[in-house]
Amino acid sequence: MKQKQLPAEYYQLLEQLQAVDFVLVELNLYLDTHNGDEEAIKQFNHYVSERKKLRKAYESRYGPLMHFGHSHSGTPWNWDDSPWPWQV
Numbered sequence: 001m002k003q004k005q006l007p008a009e010y011y012q013l014l015e016q017l018q019a020v021d022f023v024l025v026e027l028n029l030y031l032d033t034h035n036g037d038e039e040a041i042k043q044f045n046h047y048v049s050e051r052k053k054l055r056k057a058y059e060s061r062y063g064p065l066m067h068f069g070h071s072h073s074g075t076p077w078n079w080d081d082s083p084w085p086w087q088v
Contacts, residue, residue: 013058
């Protein structure tokens with residue numbers, strides 16, 4: 001299967017999502033042992049909102065990021081569009 005050429009923005013959005021996901025994992029781990037740290041909770045909630053914005057921007061341009069009901073599909077069904085985020 002021939003891979004289609006993707007714009008630079010595709011990779012930029014994926015990189016931003018990965019960075020935010022990293023921050024969220026780290027904050028999650030920290031908050032597991034410091035559950036009263038209000039500043040960390042504020043940061044976590046901020047990055048949750050940022051991730052939602054980035055996911056919406058990515059999915060509106062390039063299709064779903066996750067399957068099994070975590071992301072909507074376009075019409076026609078666009079799960080067979082490639083490359084998938086985990087293939088790049």
